[in-house]
Amino acid sequence: MSDYLPPDVLIEILTRLPVKSVIRFTSVCKSWYSLIRNPSFITTHLNQTIASKKKNDQFLLVRHYNKNDKKEHYTLHHDDETFGDKFLEIQFPFKSQLAFFRIVGSCNGLLCLCDDLFGDTHTIVLWNPSIRKSVNLPMPSKPQWPNMFVLGFGLDPTTNDYKVVRIVYYKEHLFRYKTPPEVEICTLSTKSWRRISSTAPPYCIVEFMWSQVFLNGAVHWIAYDPHVVGGFHNLILSFDMRNEVFCEMTLPVALAGQQATSLSINVLGESLAIFGYVRQIGTGSCCIWVMKEYGVAESWTKLVTINLPGELGSTVGFKKNGEVLLSMRNNLFVSYDPKTQQIKELGIHGNSRSFYVDTYMETLVLLEGQNRVLEGQLYSCDGLTSEERWMELKSSRSNCEQ
Numbered sequence: 001m002s003d004y005l006p007p008d009v010l011i012e013i014l015t016r017l018p019v020k021s022v023i024r025f026t027s028v029c030k031s032w033y034s035l036i037r038n039p040s041f042i043t044t045h046l047n048q049t050i051a052s053k054k055k056n057d058q059f060l061l062v063r064h065y066n067k068n069d070k071k072e073h074y075t076l077h078h079d080d081e082t083f084g085d086k087f088l089e090i091q092f093p094f095k096s097q098l099a100f101f102r103i104v105g106s107c108n109g110l111l112c113l114c115d116d117l118f119g120d121t122h123t124i125v126l127w128n129p130s131i132r133k134s135v136n137l138p139m140p141s142k143p144q145w146p147n148m149f150v151l152g153f154g155l156d157p158t159t160n161d162y163k164v165v166r167i168v169y170y171k172e173h174l175f176r177y178k179t180p181p182e183v184e185i186c187t188l189s190t191k192s193w194r195r196i197s198s199t200a201p202p203y204c205i206v207e208f209m210w211s212q213v214f215l216n217g218a219v220h221w222i223a224y225d226p227h228v229v230g231g232f233h234n235l236i237l238s239f240d241m242r243n244e245v246f247c248e249m250t251l252p253v254a255l256a257g258q259q260a261t262s263l264s265i266n267v268l269g270e271s272l273a274i275f276g277y278v279r280q281i282g283t284g285s286c287c288i289w290v291m292k293e294y295g296v297a298e299s300w301t302k303l304v305t306i307n308l309p310g311e312l313g314s315t316v317g318f319k320k321n322g323e324v325l326l327s328m329r330n331n332l333f334v335s336y337d338p339k340t341q342q343i344k345e346l347g348i349h350g351n352s353r354s355f356y357v358d359t360y361m362e363t364l365v366l367l368e369g370q371n372r373v374l375e376g377q378l379y380s381c382d383g384l385t386s387e388e389r390w391m392e393l394k395s396s397r398s399n400c401e402q
Helices: 007-015 019-027 030-039 039-052 386-401
Strands: 058-064 071-076 087-090 103-109 110-114 123-129 134-136 148-156 159-171 169-171 184-187 192-194 213-215 216-225 232-242 245-250 263-268 271-280 283-291 300-308 310-318 325-326 332-337 342-349 356-359
Touching: 007 030, 007 039, 019 030, 030 039, 058 342, 103 148, 103 184, 103 213, 148 213, 148 216, 184 271, 216 263, 263 310, 271 310, 283 310, 300 310, 300 325, 310 356
Parallel strands: none
Antiparallel strands: 058 071, 058 356, 071 087, 103 110, 110 123, 123 134, 148 159, 159 184, 184 192, 213 216, 216 232, 232 245, 263 271, 271 283, 283 300, 310 325, 325 332, 332 342
């Protein structure tokens, strides 16, 4: 068939197809197999997917840990009014040595997982759930316990190479760590760690509590100045994946003086968002701030304050209609509508610290490698095959509207 199609036309057609269809076409002939596994084609397909994401129906990927079966569950949900009613479960092929993996971050459909919850790093893995492939990264060269470390994950836009950055704080005393920390990077292309020459600022990122987001080519964390006495000075610390340098951003005054462990960072649309928590017995509140213009401190805007009757776990993410997704200390997963102040239980129960939400994106990243395709299938809650369930999930919106 490819003999009758000019190469540019063939690429134009294939890059517009979903991942599952593209993978099927690798068996058509050797030339198609080589084309589809070529890194340039994978990048072109990814760019097409990103460009069409706003036009097509969006799915949210939800992770939670179920205490009953002691398993991590990854499910896909329509980002609409049917959220929680219909879903597709993705088989998770890894087993944590502790309870569940920390999700360091996600970028272009690729998840970075670390098996380090309250302990040493056992595994750092990059996982593509859409094609069920993974890459285990080598163990870092720097010592771990009793030292403190923080990870970040993102993409170098100049090389299209994925990077994991590791910030190591050496322990000086019982609750004190030496600053500035040492920094090392591992890239997907080399699968090796190297120390970088640029000096990190003398700030700390809270161990065990850290969260990160990748936006505008940089990883962002909540950090604090450990040298401030009698108070707190918080800020956003970012690391540019292209130039491999650190930058600082100012937080709103209301958040800069809070305890750093009461803050977390996320993304709302294309903007940085900060969650500030006030937790009390039997109740909890969260204020959400958004940076309207990236890098401009004066653009911080307080979006909403959420007051809940139950004990709040954390704010996990957002739906495209503006509803906020929250985990509760009683293991419930709920949505909150800022307009109506209504709370809706979503029928998902799990460890409140285990919930994670992000926009799901199909990608061919990792297909070009020689890594084994993980065994297992996508399976659903109603016994349908993965292919049947996926098609039903994609068409469920139109079926509901009829």
